[in-house]
Amino acid sequence: APLSRRDVDPALIPQLGFHAGVNPTGTGDCDGAVNGPNGQPIKIPCACPPDQATFNQALNANVAAGKAVNNPSVAVSFPTDGSKASQLARIQTALVTLQNLHGPGQGCPAVSSTLQAQQAAINAQPGKRDAPSAAQITAVAPQLDFHSGVNPTGTGDCDGAVIGPNGQPIKIPCACPPSQADFNNALVTNVQAGKAVNNPSVAVTYPTDNSNASQIARLNAGLITLQNLHGPGQGCPAVSSTFQAQQKALHTDTRPLLLANARTDSTFNEIPLIDLLGGNAQDPVVRRELADQIRDACINVGFFYVTNHGIPEPTTAGALHAAKDFFALPLETKTKLGIHKTPNFKGYTALLGENTNPENRGDLHEGFDLGWETLDANALERNDGAMAGENAWPKEAELPGFRKAALDYYHAAVRLGQYLFPLFALALDLPENFFDDKITKPAAIMRLLYYPPQTGTIDDRTIGIGAHTDYECFTVLWQQDNIQALQVLNASGQWIDAVPIPGSLVVNLGDQFARWTNDVFKSTVHRAVNRSGIARYSIPLFFGTDYDVRLEALLSCVSPDAPPKYDVVTAGDYVKSRLEATYAHSKS
Numbered sequence: 312a313p314l315s316r317r318d319v320d321p322a323l324i325p326q327l328g329f330h331a332g333v334n335p336t337g338t339g340d341c342d343g344a345v346n347g348p349n350g351q352p353i354k355i356p357c358a359c360p361p362d363q364a365t366f367n368q369a370l371n372a373n374v375a376a377g378k379a380v381n382n383p384s385v386a387v388s389f390p391t392d393g394s395k396a397s398q399l400a401r402i403q404t405a406l407v408t409l410q411n412l413h414g415p416g417q418g419c420p421a422v423s424s425t426l427q428a429q430q431a432a433i434n435a436q437p438g439k440r441d442a443p444s445a446a447q448i449t450a451v452a453p454q455l456d457f458h459s460g461v462n463p464t465g466t467g468d469c470d471g472a473v474i475g476p477n478g479q480p481i482k483i484p485c486a487c488p489p490s491q492a493d494f495n496n497a498l499v500t501n502v503q504a505g506k507a508v509n510n511p512s513v514a515v516t517y518p519t520d521n522s523n524a525s526q527i528a529r530l531n532a533g534l535i536t537l538q539n540l541h542g543p544g545q546g547c548p549a550v551s552s553t554f555q556a557q558q559k560a561l562h563t564d565t566r567p568l569l570l571a572n573a574r575t576d577s578t579f580n581e582i583p584l585i586d587l588l589g590g591n592a593q594d595p596v597v598r599r600e601l602a603d604q605i606r607d608a609c610i611n612v613g614f615f616y617v618t619n620h621g622i623p624e625p626t627t628a629g630a631l632h633a634a635k636d637f638f639a640l641p642l643e644t645k646t647k648l649g650i651h652k653t654p655n656f657k658g659y660t661a662l663l664g665e666n667t668n669p670e671n672r673g674d675l676h677e678g679f680d681l682g683w684e685t686l687d688a689n690a691l692e693r694n695d696g697a698m699a700g701e702n703a704w705p706k707e708a709e710l711p712g713f714r715k716a717a718l719d720y721y722h723a724a725v726r727l728g729q730y731l732f733p734l735f736a737l738a739l740d741l742p743e744n745f746f747d748d749k750i751t752k753p754a755a756i757m758r759l760l761y762y763p764p765q766t767g768t769i770d771d772r773t774i775g776i777g778a779h780t781d782y783e784c785f786t787v788l789w790q791q792d793n794i795q796a797l798q799v800l801n802a803s804g805q806w807i808d809a810v811p812i813p814g815s816l817v818v819n820l821g822d823q824f825a826r827w828t829n830d831v832f833k834s835t836v837h838r839a840v841n842r843s844g845i846a847r848y849s850i851p852l853f854f855g856t857d858y859d860v861r862l863e864a865l866l867s868c869v870s871p872d873a874p875p876k877y878d879v880v881t882a883g884d885y886v887k888s889r890l891e892a893t894y895a896h897s898k899s
């Protein structure tokens with residue numbers, strides 16, 4: 312199209328830096344221009360981005376209108392000078408154009424271009440021309456957090472702000488650090504010069520926004536200023552301030568702020584193993600590191616193994632023993648405890664009594680389900696409305712010790728669940744106590760499962776447990792060693808074996824978390840087929856929230872590219888409706 316008189320100078324239009332159709336998955340997704348936290352390109356619709364010429368036309372229309380024509384509440388500007396601020400404004404207009412190509416919030420994602428990287432590069436440029444004012448610099452100046460003259464030794468040395476490896480404060484000159492006001496003055500001089508004036512080969516950058524990267528950059532500017540106060544390399548040591556500790560805390564938190572942009576369609580080939588030590592560590596950095604591993608597994612796989620999970624081996628052995636004894640009871644005894652005889656899915660499920668996958672003919676396992684119950688006869692029962700109702704136990708004389716063994720395991724697993732919830736919260740960039748008021752009653756359902764061996768030709772519609780997702784927030788699954796049965800479906804449709812790892816448990820996410828996170832956390836499809844030739848036992852515990860908690864997409868998991876996918880329902884109603892469908896199969 313010919314340039315219209317009102318069109319902007321095409322040389323000033325930011326380049327998209329990427330083109331459509333890279334590495335199509337076959338499901339409409341292609342690689343984007345930006346790598347996600349897993350090191351793989353973030354997926355984008357294959358039709359994104361448009362070609363540069365089409366894009367330029369849309370941008371010209373927006374600039375002419377002074378707003379995004381498809382989203383008129385968003386103003387755009389297109390200053391033409393070379394200042395940093397104007398370059399950034401032009402890129403901002405390009406981003407708005409890209410993301411509203413076809414309607415309000417309907418367009419191509421930012422990551423289908425390199426526009427955000429271009430913004431970051433401009434922000435990182437040193438330079439006097441657009442240096443902030445003294446007031447802007449001091450408003451966000453790094454705080455020394457320490458003052459001079461602490462515990463003088465009499466030889467000119469004083470205590471520094473940092474403890475050394477011997478447990479004692481590292482010594483610094485008593486004149487260090489300067490006062491915050493003197494430090495600020497030196498900082499302003501350096502920032503406005505774009506370098507350390509006392510050591511001119513050292514550049515100083517000082518972005519003033521609140522991002523982690525910018526805070527870290529400002530602390531660097533602070534360190535350079537402090538260490539070159541009086542001449543090249545002559546100044547106060549880093550340990551006369553807490554700058555480095557502040558940087559360390561920020562470095563552990565450089566994940567993208569918007570979880571919505573961390574969404575992946577990754578095709579995993581193995582299930583990660585996470586050592587759970589450190590979840591209660593005093594040091595928040597340690598807890599953060601563990602939560603980051605969990606976050607990666609939740610975003611990319613939806614399944615992970617855990618070690619150091621805290622459930623004692625004898626407790627597990629006791630529960631396994633109890634399961635074996637229970638399923639060996641005469642069918643008649645078990646049938647008396649049938650799950651349809653209780654209001655809330657407690658008790659025994661016979662072979663083929665359940666159907667997890669509607670396309671199947673019934674699941675080839677027997678089960679025994681129980682909910683929260685205390686072993687202490689005097690304690691108050693706390694029962695979640697969703698699953699309220701008594702457990703259906705066999706008589707103590709019929710199966711001595713069964714109830715205690717099952718409940719011992721249940722209680723140990725609930726402790727593990729309570730340990731995991733704050734870590735999941737951290738993984739979602741939420742306060743660690745986010746779930747505390749949502750899990751006041753342990754809405755945890757435990758199952759003992761028995762899978763008879765399947766021999767001969769196998770009809771794919773009758774397997775141990777049909778392909779399904781779990782319904783709650785997450786599941787903690789114990790599976791028997793040496794028998795491979797559990798399989799997990801990856802994004803390219805392959806079943807990946809979840810091989811039992813001795814001493815570990817499997818943790819997998821369920822639909823409640825998927826709904827909360829708008830599918831940023833994956834509720835991954837899985838099934839079990841026991842072709843080992845011998846009996847297999849497993850013990851899942853499903854952790855949900857209190858009944859009335861609304862499963863509403865977290866704001867951080869929603870963006871124009873990823874609008875909320877699910878209707879809001881309560882956690883309890885959701886699980887209940889799924890259970891009703893699962894067991895409808897055997898209800899007569």
Ligand SMILES: O=C(O)CCC(=O)C(=O)O
Nearest residue numbers: 760781790797839849851
């Ligand atoms: O037995 C297994 O390994 C899996 C059980 C399961 O997926 C379930 O009960 O939801």
Ligand SMILES: [Fe+2]
Nearest residue numbers: 779780781837
């Ligand atoms: Fe499951």
